[in-house]
Amino acid sequence: MFALLLALAVASPTAPPVDPAEPVIAVDSARRELTITLGGFDLPNMPPMADHASMDHGASHDTPVLRFAWPMEAWMRGFRVEVRARDGTPLPRHIMHHMIMVNFDRRQLLYPAVERLLGIGTETGDVSLPPTIGVPLAAGTRLGLYVAWHNDTGRDLEDVQLRITMQWMPRNQAPRPLDALPLYMDVNLTVGGSNAWDVPPGAAQRSWEFTMPVSGRLLGVGGHLHDHGVKVELADAATGRLITRVRGTRDATGRVTAVERKLFGVSGEGIRLVAGRRYRVTGFYENPTGETLVRGAMAHLVGLFAPDDLARWPVLDLADADTQRDLASLATRGEDDDGHDHGSHQHPQ
Numbered sequence: 001m002f003a004l005l006l007a008l009a010v011a012s013p014t015a016p017p018v019d020p021a022e023p024v025i026a027v028d029s030a031r032r033e034l035t036i037t038l039g040g041f042d043l044p045n046m047p048p049m050a051d052h053a054s055m056d057h058g059a060s061h062d063t064p065v066l067r068f069a070w071p072m073e074a075w076m077r078g079f080r081v082e083v084r085a086r087d088g089t090p091l092p093r094h095i096m097h098h099m100i101m102v103n104f105d106r107r108q109l110l111y112p113a114v115e116r117l118l119g120i121g122t123e124t125g126d127v128s129l130p131p132t133i134g135v136p137l138a139a140g141t142r143l144g145l146y147v148a149w150h151n152d153t154g155r156d157l158e159d160v161q162l163r164i165t166m167q168w169m170p171r172n173q174a175p176r177p178l179d180a181l182p183l184y185m186d187v188n189l190t191v192g193g194s195n196a197w198d199v200p201p202g203a204a205q206r207s208w209e210f211t212m213p214v215s216g217r218l219l220g221v222g223g224h225l226h227d228h229g230v231k232v233e234l235a236d237a238a239t240g241r242l243i244t245r246v247r248g249t250r251d252a253t254g255r256v257t258a259v260e261r262k263l264f265g266v267s268g269e270g271i272r273l274v275a276g277r278r279y280r281v282t283g284f285y286e287n288p289t290g291e292t293l294v295r296g297a298m299a300h301l302v303g304l305f306a307p308d309d310l311a312r313w314p315v316l317d318l319a320d321a322d323t324q325r326d327l328a329s330l331a332t333r334g335e336d337d338d339g340h341d342h343g344s345h346q347h348p349q
Contacts, residue, residue, distance in 0.1 A: 022066075023036050023037065023038055023066050023067075023068045023145070024036070024037040024038075025068055025071065027071060027072070032167060032168050032169065032170070033165050033166065033167055033168070034070075034071070034165070034166045034168055035163060035164070035165045035166075036068070036145070036163070036164045036165075036166070037161060037162070037163050038063075038066065038145075038147070038161065038162045038163075038164075039086070039159065039160060039161030039162065040086055040158070040159030040160055040161055041061075041063075041147075041149060041157075041159070041160040041161075041162070042156075042157070042158045042159065042160075043061060043095065043149050043151035043156070043157040043158075043160055044061075044151065044156050045151055045152070045153065045154060045155055045156050045157075046150055046151055046152055047152065048152045061148070061149040061150075061151075062146060062147070062148045062149075062333055062334045063146050063147045063148075063149075063333070063334050064146065064333050064334035064335075065102065065144040065145065065146045065330050065331070065333050065334075066144060066145055066146065067104075067142065067143070067144040068143055068144070069140050069141065069142060069143070070137045070138070070139065070140065070141040070143055071139060071140075072137075072139050072168070072170075073137075073138060073139050073170070073171040074134075074136075074137055074168040074169060074170055074171060075134025075135060075136055075137070075168060075169045075171075075173065075177050075179075076117075076134060076135045076137055076166055076167070076168050077128065077129040077130075077131065077133065077134045077135070077167045077168065077169055077177075078126070078127045078128035078129050078166070078167040079118060079120070079126065079127055079164055079165060079166045079167065080126035080127075080164075080165050081093065081096070081099070081120055081126065081162070081163070081164055081165075082162075082163040082165075083095060083096050083160065083161070083162055083163075084160070084161050084163065085157070085159065085160065085161070086159040086160075086161065091153075091157065091160060092153060093122075094122045094150075095149060095150060095151045095152070095153065095157070095160075096120075096122070096147060096148075096149060096162060097121065097122055097148045097149065097150045098119065098120065098121040098122070098147070098148050099119070099120045099121075099145060099146070099147045099148075099162070099164070100116055100118075100119045100120075100145060100146055101116070101117045101118045101119070101143060101144070101145040101164075102114055102115070102116055102117065102143065102144045102145065102146075102330065103115040103116075103117045103137075103141060103142075103143055104142040104143070104144060105138075105141050105142050105316070106141075106181075106313075106316060107313070107314050107315060107316035107317075107323075108182075108184055109181070109183055109184075109213060109214070109305065109313065109314065110183070110184065110185065110210050110213070111184070111189065111191055111322070112191060112314075112317065112320045112322040112323050112326075113191045113192075113322065113323060113326035114316065114323070114326060114327065114330075115181070115182060116182060116184060117135070117143065117182060118182070119224070119302070120164075121224060124222075124259075125258075128167060129220075129304070131169060131173070131177065132175070132177055132178060133177055133178050133180050133219060133265065133304065133306075134168075134169050134173075134177035134178070134179070134180065135179075135180060135181060135182070135304075136179050136181075136310075137168075144330070145164075146330075146333045146334070147162060178219075178265075178306050179306060179307075179310050180219055180265075180304045180305060180306045181304075181305055181306075181307070181310075181313070182302060182303070182304065182305070183218065183302065183303035183304070183305035184300065184301075184302055185208075185210070185234065185279075185281040185300055185301045185302070185303070186208065186281070186298075186299070186300035187206045187207060187208045187232070187281055187282060187283040187299045187300065188206055188208065188283075188298070188299070189208070189300075191322040191323075191325055191326050192322065192325030192326045192328060192329040193325075193329075194295070195298055195300070196295035196296070196297065196298055197295065197297050197298075198292050198293065198294050198295060198296065198297070199228065199285045199287045199292065199293040199296045199297045200287065200292050201287050201288075201289065201290050201291060201292065202286070202287060203284070203285070203286055203287075204284075204285045204286075204287060204297070205282055205283060205284045205285065206282065206283055206297070206299065207280050207281065207282040207283075208280070208281055209237045209278055209279065209280045210278070210279060210281075211276060211277065211278050211279075212273050212274060212275050212276065212277055212279065213275060213312075213314055214275050214307045214308065214309065214312045214313065215272075215273065215274050215275040215307070215308045216272075216273060216305050216306050216307035216308050217264075217265060217269060217270030217271065217272055217273070217305070217306045218243075218244070218264060218265075218270050218271040218272075218273055218303045218304070218305055219263065219264055219265030219270045219303070219304045219305065219306055220261065220262060220263040220264060220265060220303065220304040221234070221244055221246060221261065221262055221264075221301055221302065221303045221304075222246060222259060222260075222261035222262075222301070222302050222303075223246040223248075223259045223260070223261075223299070223300060223301045223302065224259060224298060224299070224300050224302070225248040225256050225259055225283065225285075225297075225298070225299055226256065226296060226297050226298050226299075227250075227253075227254050227255045227256055227296070228250070228254040228256075228285050228286055228287050228288070228289075228293070228296075228297075229248045229250075229256050229259075229283065229284070229285055229297065229299060230247065230248060230250075230284040230285060230286050231245050231246065231247045231248060231283075231284050232245065232246055232259075232281065232282065232283050232284070232299050232300065232301050233245040233281070233282045233284070234279060234280070234281050234301055235279065235280045235281075235282070236277070236278075236279060236280075237278035237279055237280040238277070238278060243271060243279070244262065244264075244271060244301075246259055246260040246261065246262065246301065247259070247260045248260075254286075254288065265304075265306070270306065273305070281299075281300070281301055282299075283297065283298075283299020283300070284299075285297055285299075
């Protein structure tokens, strides 16, 4: 999922057992990497998911939001993920259905909700942005992350560790990278509620329109689809002009194995989005099952967006009712498995 689209040495895989509620943060200044180690998780075997909808019906193990502080003034520019046993043996990465990282100190551009700094799903590969682009993070920024596990390996797994390694650049980086932030565009988002929707048999689509609060450049885009998802498109709502799209890669059963991602800002100036102009994001599905897939679909684009003036980014208002609902939903993660906030793959995947 661009997926915007973010200790003094890396923790050893043979380290003592780790409390899942206490992320272990390790900074490697030579490599300019920050590693977050979570574990150990005991994951009972579960039936294979016929489709993503089963994530919404309790066939998963969600963690609470695990909080930590970003330790330095830096730009975040990429990540990679590993799932391992305690002895360091690699485990199938797909048992981590998704991981969402939240920035409690910054608002999303389009929604009165806290920023989803990045999201990683089963279809998300590792990300490394060029050193000319970065997501600014101040020292002490309050971050959190949560994980939805789905162990369908055929056996119980004990003491599983998740390791997220984030690439960063120091604030004295020269030349100075361009500030870019996640831009999350969901076809069915309700802040603090569910963004899943029903897919009837055959072709189906759902759209959402929004007005850009600030002007800037879309530097890259990725997306997220559930099984039988075809594509997600961004268009000018007034003219219908297609701006960009990402397509899903499906296997013979309709399972989405990857979602396309694009970078526009590496060799060019990116795609211009204008404040005050309306845009439309649309998700497309093809359901061959002959039955309605209840809460079987999600569709969103996640862009890496460089605003013309970062100072004009909307300020997080903790008194806002939607923001309070968002924070309340995050506070109850792990208490139920209703899949109410699948989060955002808000980094170009």
